[in-house]
Amino acid sequence: MTHQLSESEFVVTDYLKETPSGYKVxxxxxxxxxxIADDLPLMQSLLLSRIKAFNLxxxxxxxxxxxxxxxxxxxxKLIVDLVSEGMISLQQAWALARQAWLFQPNIYQExxxxxxxxxxxxxxxxxxxxxxEREHLHQLPEEVDIFRGYDQRYGRAGLSWTLSKVVASDHSKRYGNRIIAHSKIRKADIVAYLNVKSEYEIVIPSMSVVENFRAINVINQRKYSRWQGLGHKNPIF
Structure with missing residues (x-):
């Protein structure tokens, strides 16, 4: 991306999508x-202010x-650009990436x-x-069981997994197919263990580290109804 966003050429209507509930910017x-249409001048002003703040x-x-x-x-995407061009250090990049990961609503899309x-x-x-989190990762065995709830329509590829079958089960409830993927991964291939949301999250660098060691078993959630009521504080590892 360019490091400067155009202020003079910005027009909010260039970024509009029409939806059943009105416009989406x-x-x-x-x-x-x-x-609504009457709000467009306000959106123009708001985004122009954000463009100026970003450029500054x-x-x-x-x-x-x-x-x-x-x-x-x-x-x-911006963090990748900044670290690729040497504008921030790796240490700074990882600290920013942690916040980006925790606040991004859908890791899969990016x-x-x-x-x-x-x-x-x-x-x-x-x-x-x-x-x-670093201490917990250090204490994990050299080979770890990981789980992922996913939508069968989009496949099981993803970078966010969990140590807990219960958490994977909860995530799978968002989708009609309610499918859980299970595999093993070497601890050395794990990027990070995160537990801010009490989800025992395992971050992997790519799907290749999963597929290279053992095929993923697709499990129908109905076989795991016995997990209900265990709660996140008692995950099954």
Missing amino acids: CHFLGVYDGI AMTSGHYKKAVEIVTPARRI RVHWELFFNIAKLCTHEFMCDQ
Whole structure:
């Protein structure tokens, strides 16, 4: 992406989508839904202000601020650009990436950029975790069982897995097919263990580290009804 967004050429109507609930504005610096025609001048002013703030942050070297201004779903793309061009250190990149991961609503949609980031920023991964998470990862066995609830329509590819069958089961309930993937992975291939949301999350750099060691077994959730009521504080590892 360009490091400067055009202010003079910005027109909010260029980023409009019509939806049943009104207009939706989809921009690199913000996504707004349920907009009516009378609100468009306000959206023009709001996004222009964000463009100016983003440009100022970039030109003044306040890259953390620039990343925070970007809509969560697009932050990892900016981080990749910044670290690729040497504008931020690997340590800074991983710290920013942690926040981007935690706030991004759908990691799957941006998995290509996440895979690219994990490939170019292999060092300093400890910045992606807090002290307790790093210690938990250290204590895991050399080979780990991991699980993932997913929608069969889109396949089981994904970078966010969990140590807990219960958590995977809960995630699978979002989809009509209610499918859980199960596999094993070497601890050495894990990017990070995250537990901010009490989901015992395992972050992997790409699906290749799963497929290379053991085929994924697809499990119908109905076979695991006995997990109900166990709760996240008692995961089955």
